[in-house]
């Protein structure tokens with residue numbers, strides 16, 4: 661739905677609804693890019709696009725979700741350009757098979773770690789482990805576990821069905837636990853419940 | 857619900873993505889099943905740990921100003 665706004669209205673929305681989320685957007689950008697300088701460019705580009713397409717933003721709706729969606733799409737376009745991937749290859753395709761494999765009732769397979777492990781992890785280890793995930797998995801963990809978006813909101817942000825959100829999240833968490841398990845093992849902790 | 861059914865819905869339960877009746881049946885099951893309760897507490901702790909401990913940077917004011925200037929210059 662497109663509306664016509666004059667400059668004053670645009671600036672007001674930008675100031676009141678978009679800028680308050682700049683902290684979160686910046687952190688998202690850093691996690692996606694793994695590089696602060698490039699993250700700043702991504703942030704600028706995102707806000708510029710948000711301003712340009714502000715007529716499509718429905719005032720008073722979830723501005724943060726809308727902005728993250730733009731950030732994610734800008735990132736993907738840049739990522740494609742930098743890695744010279746043919747445009748017709750869907751970014752999501754790489755994980756599609758994996759998502760489908762786990763979309764059924766077979767989602768009970770869980771990596772189980774002991775509570776002690778989580779209590780002893782430091783922020784640096786968690787951040788590194790999240791950074792080591794493939795970008796789609798990183799994104800879904802940030803959206804769900806860090807930002808607290810609901811599945812239907814995530815589905816809209818990353819343009820996938822809710823079933824894919826569910827299965828990808830499950831897979832991302834398991835991958836993350838595997839990585840955290842490695843850190844804990846290096847520090848000499850007993851890992852699995854069964855070993856407790 | 858039995859333990860297997862609870863296990864397969866635990867992620868959705870923690871993310872509060874189940875319908876009300878299913879949320880309730882799992883809550884009831886957890887009250888009487890120490891194994892599932894423990895698994896639930898561990899998964900919840902995992903989610904909470906991520907949220908609490910992941911690195912968050914505060915944006916410096918000059919970056920915000922940079923964004924504002926960039927938009928101001930680009931949109932004129």
Ligand SMILES: [Zn+2]
Pocket residue numbers: 858859862885889891892893
């Ligand atoms: Zn049980």
